[in-house]
Amino acid sequence: MSKLRVAVIGARGRMGSEAVRAVEAAEDLELVAALGRDDPLETLTERGAQVAVELTHPDSVVANVGFCVRNGVHAVVGTTGWTEERLGALREELAAVPGTGVLIAPNFGIGAVLTMHFARQAARFFESAEVVELHHPGKADAPSGTATRTAQVIAEARRAAGLPPQPDATTSALEGARGADVEGVPVHAVRLRGLVAHQEVLFGDEGEILTIRHDSMNRGSFMPGVLLGVRRVVGTPGLTVGLEHFLDLDG
Ligand SMILES: NC(=O)c1ccc[n+]([C@@H]2O[C@H](COP(=O)([O-])OP(=O)(O)OC[C@H]3O[C@@H](n4cnc5c(N)ncnc54)[C@H](O)[C@@H]3O)[C@@H](O)[C@H]2O)c1
Ligand SMILES: O=C(O)C1=N[C@H](C(=O)O)CCC1
Numbered sequence: 001m002s003k004l005r006v007a008v009i010g011a012r013g014r015m016g017s018e019a020v021r022a023v024e025a026a027e028d029l030e031l032v033a034a035l036g037r038d039d040p041l042e043t044l045t046e047r048g049a050q051v052a053v054e055l056t057h058p059d060s061v062v063a064n065v066g067f068c069v070r071n072g073v074h075a076v077v078g079t080t081g082w083t084e085e086r087l088g089a090l091r092e093e094l095a096a097v098p099g100t101g102v103l104i105a106p107n108f109g110i111g112a113v114l115t116m117h118f119a120r121q122a123a124r125f126f127e128s129a130e131v132v133e134l135h136h137p138g139k140a141d142a143p144s145g146t147a148t149r150t151a152q153v154i155a156e157a158r159r160a161a162g163l164p165p166q167p168d169a170t171t172s173a174l175e176g177a178r179g180a181d182v183e184g185v186p187v188h189a190v191r192l193r194g195l196v197a198h199q200e201v202l203f204g205d206e207g208e209i210l211t212i213r214h215d216s217m218n219r220g221s222f223m224p225g226v227l228l229g230v231r232r233v234v235g236t237p238g239l240t241v242g243l244e245h246f247l248d249l250d251g
Contacts, residue, residue: 006230007033007049007073009041009064010056014138015078015219019053022223029230041067049073051230058141062086065102069093075102076229078222080145082106082241091239101233105243106145108225112199113244115214116150119201122210123154124161126203130179134190134198142189143180147199149242154201155183196221 006023010016011034023031032047037056041064044052051074054064058081068075070093082104094100107113123129131154133147143151165184179186197216202209216222225243232246240246 001028003028003030004230004234005030005032005048005050007031007035007044007047007052009035009044009052009054010037010060010079012036013055015055015222016053018219018223019055019226022220022227023053023230026227029227044068044073045071051076051233053077053226053230054079057081062090065090066093069097069100069102072097072100074100074233076226076233077102077104078108078226080106080141082145087239087241094238099237101236101238101240103229103233103236103240103243103246105225105229106149106241107197108222108229108243109197109214109216110225110243110247111214111221112146112197112216113225113242113247114249115199115201115212116146116153116242117244117249118212119150120153120157122201122203122212123157124163126205126210127163128166128202128204129154129158129185130202131182131185131187132190132200132202133187134192134195134200136195136197137191137193139191142191143182143187144189144197144199146197147187147189148182150199150201151182151185151187154185158184 006029008019023029033043052068054077061079065075131147131151133144179188201212
């Protein structure tokens, strides 16, 4: 059986270099290109890449994924910065190239995906919910894409259950003290040397607290998810947001 031809964009970064190693080590995949910031995207088509793994920067990702889509290269995207507006534009681009698939995964860590899944299940049972994400100080965006998505998932579940806004008596606060407001769910971001990627989801009600915590101790933790995305995206045309769609979580 022929190997799937894979490229990595952002190949010299923290995640990209790990993805290069993971693709090279996979027997069913062939690394055909490893692109850095100054390398031309045309290399993807010249080398016949079937799937591109995109791990760059929120300012670069839209143009890179757009190039892939226009050229029929499937994309597995870990880079953050996907607003509703950006997702809408990407859906339109994909409609013009049926057969091409893009996976946008806010987090490739299986435990992080499960955290979001469990948070959705728990949300309707608690009056209060807050998210704390903790990352290395080299991270460009805050709050993390994972924390933003987690808060959105909780907010969706609260709305579906008809829950009112969360109780909060704050009338005076320093700017930022109550975190970022993501659809009514406070999200707090910590940046600390020594951390990789961590998140706590706190649920509270009268007399009880539920804490769901996930820790990525190294970037190798993201690689099984990256490889799963690469193998599945080629058979999944259109836009898929979230690795959970490839995990059969309700099965
Ligand atoms: N989805 C996940 O599981 C996951 C996990 C970790 C990080 N991330 C995200 O992945 C992205 C990268 O994270 P990182 O820690 O590897 O960052 P990093 O800064 O270590 O690496 C990014 C690399 O991309 C390169 N780059 C920037 N623009 C480029 C372009 N136009 N073309 C090619 N290369 C370009 C940079 O030069 C750098 O080498 C961030 O958005 C981060 O939040 C996602
Ligand atoms: O290290 C990062 O940067 C990470 N980014 C993603 C996010 O913003 O959620 C995933 C976790 C690591």
